[in-house]
Amino acid sequence: xTEDFKKIxxxxxxTKQKHSWSGSMLEYLEIVKKDPTVAKLSHKRVYDVIISRGxxxxxxxxxxxLKRLHQEENYKVYNFFADSFFGMDKTINQIVRYFxxxxxxxxxxxxxLYLVGPVGSGKSSLVERLKQGLEEYGGPFYAIExxxxxxxxxxxxxxxxxxxxxxxxxxEIEGDLCPVCRYRVKDERKGKWEDYPVRTYEFSIRxxxxxxxxxxxxxxxxxxxxxIGSEDISKLDIYSEGDPRVLDLTGALNVANRGICEFIExxxxxxxxxxxMITATQEKSIPAPGRHGMIYVDTTIIAHSNEAEWKKFKSDxxxxxxxxxxxxxxxxxxxxxxxxxxxxxxxxRQSHFTADIAPHTLEIASMFAILSRLESTSKCDxxxxxxxxxxxxxxxxGRTKKIDVNELREEAKNEGMSGISxxxxxxxxxxxLSDNIQQNCIHPISVREALVNMVKxxxxxxxxxxxxxxxxxxxxxxxYLEILEKEITKAFVYSYQEQAESLFQNYLDHAxxxxxxxxxxxxxxxxxxxxDEAFLRSxxxxxxxxxxxxxxxxxxxxxxxxxxxxxxxxxxxxxYEPLKEAIEGKLMxxxxxVSRIITTARARDKEQKEKFDRMVExxxxxxxxxxxIDTILKYAANNLWKD
Numbered sequence: 001x002t003e004d005f006k007k008i009x010x011x012x013x014x015t016k017q018k019h020s021w022s023g024s025m026l027e028y029l030e031i032v033k034k035d036p037t038v039a040k041l042s043h044k045r046v047y048d049v050i051i052s053r054g055x056x057x058x059x060x061x062x063x064x065x066l067k068r069l070h071q072e073e074n075y076k077v078y079n080f081f082a083d084s085f086f087g088m089d090k091t092i093n094q095i096v097r098y099f100x101x102x103x104x105x106x107x108x109x110x111x112x113l114y115l116v117g118p119v120g121s122g123k124s125s126l127v128e129r130l131k132q133g134l135e136e137y138g139g140p141f142y143a144i145e146x147x148x149x150x151x152x153x154x155x156x157x158x159x160x161x162x163x164x165x166x167x168x169x170x171x172e173i174e175g176d177l178c179p180v181c182r183y184r185v186k187d188e189r190k191g192k193w194e195d196y197p198v199r200t201y202e203f204s205i206r207x208x209x210x211x212x213x214x215x216x217x218x219x220x221x222x223x224x225x226x227x228i229g230s231e232d233i234s235k236l237d238i239y240s241e242g243d244p245r246v247l248d249l250t251g252a253l254n255v256a257n258r259g260i261c262e263f264i265e266x267x268x269x270x271x272x273x274x275x276x277m278i279t280a281t282q283e284k285s286i287p288a289p290g291r292h293g294m295i296y297v298d299t300t301i302i303a304h305s306n307e308a309e310w311k312k313f314k315s316d317x318x319x320x321x322x323x324x325x326x327x328x329x330x331x332x333x334x335x336x337x338x339x340x341x342x343x344x345x346x347x348x349r350q351s352h353f354t355a356d357i358a359p360h361t362l363e364i365a366s367m368f369a370i371l372s373r374l375e376s377t378s379k380c381d382x383x384x385x386x387x388x389x390x391x392x393x394x395x396x397x398g399r400t401k402k403i404d405v406n407e408l409r410e411e412a413k414n415e416g417m418s419g420i421s422x423x424x425x426x427x428x429x430x431x432x433l434s435d436n437i438q439q440n441c442i443h444p445i446s447v448r449e450a451l452v453n454m455v456k457x458x459x460x461x462x463x464x465x466x467x468x469x470x471x472x473x474x475x476x477x478x479x480y481l482e483i484l485e486k487e488i489t490k491a492f493v494y495s496y497q498e499q500a501e502s503l504f505q506n507y508l509d510h511a512x513x514x515x516x517x518x519x520x521x522x523x524x525x526x527x528x529x530x531x532d533e534a535f536l537r538s539x540x541x542x543x544x545x546x547x548x549x550x551x552x553x554x555x556x557x558x559x560x561x562x563x564x565x566x567x568x569x570x571x572x573x574x575x576y577e578p579l580k581e582a583i584e585g586k587l588m589x590x591x592x593x594v595s596r597i598i599t600t601a602r603a604r605d606k607e608q609k610e611k612f613d614r615m616v617e618x619x620x621x622x623x624x625x626x627x628x629i630d631t632i633l634k635y636a637a638n639n640l641w642k643d
Contacts, residue, residue, distance in 0.1 A: 019140050019200070020140065020199070020200050021140075021142075021199065021200045022145070022197065022198070022199035022200070023197070023198060023199075024194065024195050024196070024197065024198065025153055025156050025193060025194050025195065025196045025197075025198055026194045026195070027198070028142060028153050028198040029165075029169070031142070032154070032169050032171070033168065033169055033170075036169060036170050036171040038141075038142055039142075039152060039154055039169075039171060041103075041105075041109070041174070041298050042258055042259055042260070042298050042299050042300045043099055043102035043103045043109050043300050044102075044103035045134070045138055045141075045258075045259070046099055046130060046133075046134060046138070046259075046260065046300055047096075047099040047100055047102070047103040048103075049080070049130075049133045049134055049137045049138050050078055050080045050081075050096055050099065050133065051078075051080075052080075052137055053078070053079040053080040053133075053137070054078075054079040054080075055076055055077070055078055055079070056076065056077050056079075057074070057076055057077070058074075058075045058076065058077055058089065075089045075090070075093050076093060076096075077089075078092060078096060080129075080133060081126075081129065084125070084129060084346070085122060085125070085126070085129075086334060086336075086339035086340070086342040086343050086346070087334030087335065087336045087339030087340065087342075087343070088122065088126075088331070088334065091126075091329060091330065091331050091332075092126075094329045095113070095115075095126065095329055098113050098327050098329070099300075102300070108327055110281050110282050110284070110325070111281055111282075111325050111326060111327050112263075112277065112278070112281050112301045112302070112303055112325060112326050112327065113300070113301070113302045113303070113327050113329065114266070114302075114303045114304065114305075114310075114326045114327065114328050114329070115127070115302065115303070115304040115329055115331050116304070116305060116306070116307055116310045116328060116329070116330055116331065117304075117306070117307065117330060117331030117332055117333075117417065118306060118307060118332070118333060118416075118417055118418055118419070118421065119306060119421055119423075120333075120421030120422050120423045120424075121331045121332060121333050121416075121421070122331055123304040123331045124264070124304065126331065127260075127262050127302050127304060130260060130302065131205055131211050131260055131262065132205070134203045134210065134211065134259055134260055135202075135203045135204060135205055135211065138203045138210070138259070139200070139201065139202040139203045139210075140200035140201060140202055141200065141201060141203070141210070141258060142198055142199070142200055143198070143199065143200075143201050143258070144156065144181055144196065144197075144198060145196075145197040145198060145199045146184075146197075147178065147180065147181050148178065148180055148229075148247070148249040148250070148254065149178050149249055149254050149255075149257040149258075149295070149297070150201055150209060150210060150257060150258055151175070151177070151178060151181065151257060151258070151296075152175060152258070152298070153196075153198045154169075154173045154175075155173075155175050155176060155177045155181070155296070156177065156181075156185065156193040156194075156196055157173060157193070158193070174284075174298075175284070175296040175298060176296045177296075178249065178288075178295050178296070179244035179247060179288055179292045179293070179295065180244050180245070180247055180249065182244070183243075183244040183245065184196075203258075203259055208250075208255040209255065209259075210255070210256065210257070210258045210259030210260070211255070211256060211259050211260055211261075211262075212251075212252035212253060212254070212255045212256030212259075212260070212261040212262070212299070213252060213261075213262045213264065214226060214227065214252045214261065214262065214263045214264065214266075214277075215264050215265075216264060216265040216268035216269060217268075217269055217273065224251075224273070224276060225251060225289065226251060226252060227251045227252055227253050227273075227276045227277070227286070228249075228251040228253055228254065228276060228286050228287055228288065228289060228295075229247065229248050229249040229250050229251040229254050229288075229289050230248050230250075230251075230289045231246045231247060231248065231289045231290045232246055232247070232248045241290055241291060242290070242291050242292070244292060246290070247288065247289060247290070247292060248289070249288075249289075249295070251286075253276065253277075253280050253286050253297055253299065254286075254295075254297070256297075256299040256301075257297050257298055257299055258298060258299070259299060259300070260299065260300045260301075260302060261280075261299045261300070261301050261302070262302050262303075262304075263277060263301065263302070263303035263304070264304065265304070265305050265306075265309070266303035266304065266305050267305050267309040267310065267312070267313040268305070268309065271318070271319060271322070274322055277301055277303070278321070278322055278325050280297050280299060280301060281301055281325060282325050284296060284297060284298060285297060303326075304331075307417055310328075330417070332373075332415070332416030332417050333369070333370075333373045333416045333417075333419055333421070333422075334370075334416070335370055335373060335374065335386075335389050335415065335416050336370075336389055336390050336391075337363070337366055337367060337370060337386060337387075337389070337390040338390055338391075340366035340369060340370055340422075341362045341363055341366050343422055344362045344365065344366065344422070344425065344426070344429070345362065347422070347426060348429075353429075353433075354440070355433050355440045355441055355442055356440060356441040356442075356625035356627065356628070357441070357442055357443075357625075358441065358442065358443035358444065358623070358624055358625055358628050358632065359487070359622065359623045359624060360444050360480065360483055360487075361442055361443055361444050361447055363444075364444040364447065364448060364476055364479075364480055365425050365428065365429065365444075365447050365451070366425070367383075367386060367476055367479065368420065368425070368448075368451055368468075368471055368472060368476060369419065369420045369421075369422070369424075369425050370386050370389075370419075371383070371386060371471045371475065371476075372419035372420040372467075372468060372471065373415065373416050373418065373419030373420070374386065374389075374412075374415060374419075375411075375412035375414075375415050377408060377411060377412065379403050379407075379408065379411075380394075380401065380403055382475075383475055383479065384401065384403075385408060388401075388403055388405050388408065389405065389408075393577040395543060395577055395578050395581045400577060400578060420468075424454070425451075427454065428447055428450040428451045428454055429442060429447060429450075431450040431453070431454065432446040432447045432449070432450040435449075435450065439625075439627035439628060440627070441625045441627045441628045442628075443625075443628045443631065443632060444480050445480075445631065445632065445635050448472055448476060448477070448480070451472055452469065452472050452473065455468045455469055455472065456469070477639075481636075481639055481640055484632070484635070484636050484640070485588065485636070485640055486584065486588065487619070487622070488615070488619075488633075488636060489587065489588045490618075490622075491615040491616075491618040491619050491622070492611065492615050493587055499587060500573045500574075500583050500584065500587060501572065501573050503539070503573070503583050503586060503587065504572070504573035504579070504583055505523070506535070507535075507536065507539055507579070507583070508557075508558075508561065509522075509523070510531045510532050510535055510536050511531070511536060511554045511557055511558060512558055513529075513530070513531040514531035514533065514536065514554055515554050515555055515558050536550065536554065537550060538586065539579075539582045539583060539585075539586050540553060540582060542581070542582045542583075542584075542585030542586050542589065543578060543581050543582045543585060545582075553578070556578075557576060557578075557579055560575075560576050561575065561576060616629055
């Protein structure tokens with residue numbers, strides 16, 4: 001075992017040595033001549049880090065939900081973010097677009113990237129991912145050895161020689177030496193800059209190398225040394241105040257040179273405090289402490305705060321100069337159900353959460369979170385809107401609801417900027433588990449109850465509290481009962497999939513014969529039969545298609561499935577959403593009475609017990625933890641089938 005540890009340590013050391021380099025400025029010039037990209041600026045470096053992990057177009061061809069959601073949008077999937085961020089396609093694409101533009105040295109290379117959104121929407125996580133990415137994939141980078149700002153070695157080239165060197169190297173040389181390095185070249189090296197030592201460094205968050213962080217500062221005690229460093233008082237006894245050797249360049253903007261500087265809750269600071277940030281982006285320079293002029297800085301500044309602070313700052317017309325130098329990207333809460341579920345699964349995977357989770361638990365919790373974030377519309381109710389935002393087809397009276405998702409978004413441009421946060425939901429999951437430690441299981445019923453209690457105790461406006469409780473006690477209560485009835489029915493119906501497919505094929509035979517006004521041959525007996533209208537109606541009435549509407553529905557089904565066949569796609573009972581709903585309704589109605597009797601019966605006969613046991617077995621196979629099945633079935637009996 002000791003040998004195994006030793007191998008890992010030696011391999012790591014060998015890798016570090018392999019990627020490290022040190023030499024003179026003259027040797028570095030040869031490296032740049034062969035590969036000018038080693039001298040790239042911070043925005044280009046971050047952009048390359050993002051792109052290096054892989055990029056692909058959002059594939060809507062194989063996913064009908066995505067196709068319905070992104071008909072007019074050409075979003076790309078960036079692997080750099082893909083495993084950690086969900087439901088943020090638009091935000092991530094805007095961030096990458098900023099870095100792409102800035103990497104080309106456009107105007108945005110001289111502007112602050114500002115992320116605005118509600119608490120817990122992922123602003124800090126996005127910045128953290130960029131910082132980690134720079135640390136993992138951004139290095140090594142070449143810098144002047146011993147420079148407090150790890151600056152680009154090309155700064156050593158005197159200004160009067162830069163035009164000639166630029167032609168030879170095939171790049172533009174930008175920036176000036178910091179006061180410390182300028183002193184060393186002139187006084188310690190006697191002007192022989194070509195011999196100055198250069199070496200490689202790694203970006204490091206903990207070592208504050210290429211990554212700086214500026215937390216909110218007390219407005220009554222703001223000290224710019226946090227940003228630009230200071231003068232070392234202990235050295236003022238040795239050197240004069242104008243001597244560069246007294247400088248202590250350890251401010252956030254100093255250490256963030258060549259990389260990223262994060263401003264947390266940026267507008268909690270006084271406006272005057274932000275001028276250093278703006279100068280660092282627009283002029284690419286910051287004031288040196290004391291009497292040492294300006295220092296060139298190459299850093300990507302990313303700031304973030306919540307919307308309330310942004311609105312307050314924006315409303316003050318005296319801040320226009322700063323506002324003009326900011327690229328704003330909204331980071332709203334996620335509004336897509338399937339992506340919200342992924343968020344909680346990711347958080348749970350990263351925690352020590354070991355409890356069993358019943359099916360639809362995270363789904364119901366996610367529904368509540370998203371409902372709280374949606375804005376009302378006259379076009380549909382909020383639950384329908386939630387499903388449309390998830391790319392689902394919503395069926396009403398046998399027809400898919402024709403509501404344009406893009407129109408809904410345009411109508412509510414600020415949607416997702418308020419509501420319940422992911423942290424609130426995670427607390428509810430923890431509370432639900434703490435109330436059910438013995439079974440070590442959580443389910444939709446326990447989580448919904450935990451959410452109800454939390455909403456009642458939360459410091460919320462009364463109208464908001466009332467709306468949230470209505471979601472939990474009415475909307476989601478009914479929605480879960482519908483889900484539960486389908487689950488129990490499927491568990492009762494032996495070979496549910498096969499029966500649904502058989503019913504589907506039977507319907508198609510009769511519907512096609514009806515539409516074409518001719519007989520069809522029975523698949524089993526070979527007998528020629530007339531279309532059975534009573535059978536067709538028994539299915540269609542499950543979704544409210546009755547009377548004269550039946551003819552149109554049958555024609556739509558045959559036309560749709562014919563087009564699917566023409567494309568070479570496989571036809572199944574769930575190929576056409578309205579017909580799928582109708583077939584499932586037919587199967588449910590056929591066994592509803594049986595399931596009601598068996599589930600609610602206190603004393604079951606032998607046959608009922610066998611059916612009940614088989615149903616429980618199927619539910620467990622479908623992911624229901626044994627410890628919570630009894631609770632869920634009692635809930636169904638008390639709410640679905642009251643005698």
